[in-house]
Amino acid sequence: MCGAQLRLGAAAFCRGAALRGGGGHLNRQFKQHVGIPLADYTVKIRMGRAEQLLPDERLKLTDLAPLVGYASSSHFASAFKKYSGKSPKEYRERLQRSR
Structure with missing residues (x-):
């Protein structure tokens, strides 16, 4: 699947x-x-959605958290950094430079 x-x-x-x-x-x-464990699966789905949304510069980084299932933008940012090795801001900036 x-x-x-x-x-x-x-x-x-x-x-x-x-x-x-x-x-x-x-x-x-x-x-x-x-x-994979349920918690890891949930994080993977959330972070995958965040990666889809991050290129959209119309969305503020603080607005992404609730869109991917986090109540707190700081919790989202730390989870994203743990998952990808970059903060959401760094990830977005890298995408912009690669265009």
């Missing part, structure tokens, strides 16, 4: 697993089914 199919498949899987057991069961089953 890839892209939207993986997200839809994972979402359906989570609903089913949640009905069968608690959070620990869900996490184990999710990792077995998808290959």
Whole structure:
């Protein structure tokens, strides 16, 4: 599976697993089914969306956080830097220079 199919498949899987057991069961089953822990999968999806949105200079960097599932722009910025090795600002600037 890839892209939207993986997200839809994972979402359906989570609903089913949640009905069968608690959070620990869900996490184990999710990792077995998808290959990565649920928390890592969530970060990967959020950061992928952030990478899609960052080239749009009409969006302020502080406006990206809620669009990708973070309540705090500082939490988003630190998560993005951990994920990509660059802050959202550095990432955007690098994209601009490469055009």
